Amino acid sequence: MGRGLEEHKVIKQNKELRCGFTTGSCAAAAAKGAAAALLLGRKEAKISLLTPAGIRLFLPLEDFRVSDNSVSCCVTKDAGDDPDVTDGIHIYAEVKKIPSPGILIEGGEGIGQITRKGLFLPVGEAAINPVPRKMITDAVQEVLDRSDYEGGLSVTVRTPEGEETAKKTFNPRLGIEGGISILGTTGIVEPMSEAAMVKSIEAEMRILLAEGNGYLLVTPGNYGADYVKTHCGISGDNILKCSNFVGDTIDMAVNLKARGLLFVSHIGKFIKLAGGIMNTHSREADCRAELMAAAAVRSGAGLKTVREILQTKTTEEGISLLKSEGILERTMEDLLEKIGENLSRRAYDRLLTGALVFSGGHGFLGQTKHTDLLWQKLKETE
Numbered sequence: 118m119g120r121g122l123e124e125h126k127v128i129k130q131n132k133e134l135r136c137g138f139t140t141g142s143c144a145a146a147a148a149k150g151a152a153a154a155l156l157l158g159r160k161e162a163k164i165s166l167l168t169p170a171g172i173r174l175f176l177p178l179e180d181f182r183v184s185d186n187s188v189s190c191c192v193t194k195d196a197g198d199d200p201d202v203t204d205g206i207h208i209y210a211e212v213k214k215i216p217s218p219g220i221l222i223e224g225g226e227g228i229g230q231i232t233r234k235g236l237f238l239p240v241g242e243a244a245i246n247p248v249p250r251k252m253i254t255d256a257v258q259e260v261l262d263r264s265d266y267e268g269g270l271s272v273t274v275r276t277p278e279g280e281e282t283a284k285k286t287f288n289p290r291l292g293i294e295g296g297i298s299i300l301g302t303t304g305i306v307e308p309m310s311e312a313a314m315v316k317s318i319e320a321e322m323r324i325l326l327a328e329g330n331g332y333l334l335v336t337p338g339n340y341g342a343d344y345v346k347t348h349c350g351i352s353g354d355n356i357l358k359c360s361n362f363v364g365d366t367i368d369m370a371v372n373l374k375a376r377g378l379l380f381v382s383h384i385g386k387f388i389k390l391a392g393g394i395m396n397t398h399s400r401e402a403d404c405r406a407e408l409m410a411a412a413a414v415r416s417g418a419g420l421k422t423v424r425e426i427l428q429t430k431t432t433e434e435g436i437s438l439l440k441s442e443g444i445l446e447r448t449m450e451d452l453l454e455k456i457g458e459n460l461s462r463r464a465y466d467r468l469l470t471g472a473l474v475f476s477g478g479h480g481f482l483g484q485t486k487h488t489d490l491l492w493q494k495l496k497e498t499e
Contacts, residue, residue: 121174122197127307134308137197138174139301141249142166143208144274147192149256150178151212151272155188156264166256168304169248179207187213199308202285203297206278212257213271220254220261221271227279228299233292235327236320244288244298245274252304274299287317291324315365318357322369325355331376332469332494335359335366337397341381344475349381351496361386364395367463367470377469379491380460384474384482385432391455395463409435409448412455416447436476449474449483457485 125136150164160181166174181190189211196204215221224230224243231242238244245253253272261270276282279296283289288298307313325333335357336342345353359366363380370378380387386397388409394402410418410426418426422442429435439445453474460470471488475481 120176120195121172122305125172125305129309134199135197136308137195137199137201137204137306138168138176139249139304139306140194140203140208140297140299141246141252141301142168142174142176142304143192143194144210144245144249144299145252145256145304146174146176147178147190147208147210148212148253148272148274149260150190150192151181151188151210152257152260152270154181154183154190155186155212155214155270156260156266160190166252166304169252170303170305172305174304180209182211187211196306197308199306199310201306202282206276206282206297208299209275209277210253211273211275213273214266215269215271218267218269220257220269222250222253223271223273224296224299225273225275227276227282227296228274229279229283229288229293229296231292232294233324233328235324236291236293243274244293244296246298246300248302248304249299252301287321291320311362314360315362315369318359318362318366319369319373321357322366322373322375325357326373326375329355329498330494331374332491332498333357333370333375333378334495335378335380337361337363337382337386340383340477344383345381348475348481349473349492351492351499355498361396361398361401363390363397364463367395367460367468371464371467375468377487377491377494378460378464378471379488379495380470380472382472382474383432384436384476387456387472387474388432388452390459390472391452393459393462395459405432406435408452409439412448412451413439413442413444415451416444418442418444418448433476433478436479436482440479445479446483453483453485457487460485 122136146164146166154160163175178190191207191209229244283297342356389397391408410423426435471485471491473484
């Protein structure tokens, strides 16, 4: 018998990729196996676990350690073909009898502790997310229901590799210290999942909103962050990086009742927003030259200039052409008006949005309306 994922594969970038299982599934399976050994006297080689995705896993159990009133065992994380830094680590669960009824879940070695407000659990709690907590509780309760034991159980989740592995995750940015988080909303790892990246952005957004005044400074990545720190008179310590997910970031900000978003981006990313493209990855759309050419036409460019823009490979080349023709400022005004309109449209005018765009070779190119007000609000929290 396999692990239950043999038929579950995804196609990404023309490749068939294996699915894996989350740290939450590992913890729940290890807890169920330890509980079965403790209460039923059965050390299983594999344990059956129904995930929230409706997929039943059959996960191998390793390294049983048995004492009079507790048992621990572990499951090795398999992320499938996802480039997950937690792949291959060992997730242990120790199940111990306690006098008080119920199931108590705690974090041990290598499990991070929450130190900042805004996440799904209070400050001071172990970073074992709500869905994995429910998975652990349900799995252990299933064993309890088959036993004649009437007391309570504590479940301590730990991983020896957790502290080192956490340094390669988002946890330091999220204020989760000392180890990894036990994660997973479906129990299944889908390789190269964009949903997982968006969830990470949302988690950081929650923290920044809880600690701030409702206004967020957002950049797609390091170019924008470096520009802010160098040119904008603001430390940039609380920059939210949205990668290519501009639209999703706005959606989440609206849902979390943010008051405003200011984006700072290189023109190469944000020119796409002039066409209403809210995922800026090149595989989603790459019409940078076309959008620049259209704006140039509206700004008075001749046919020769438009043809030259359409032949460029980078926006930096296009910016240089516009500058040489003396229409850079007018073209940028046109582009920024459309960028501002599309940002507001995506937010349904339920929060204030603005954007500042720059070029590596030409510096500041312009900004949408509301940007000065948004800078003012952001500097209030510095």
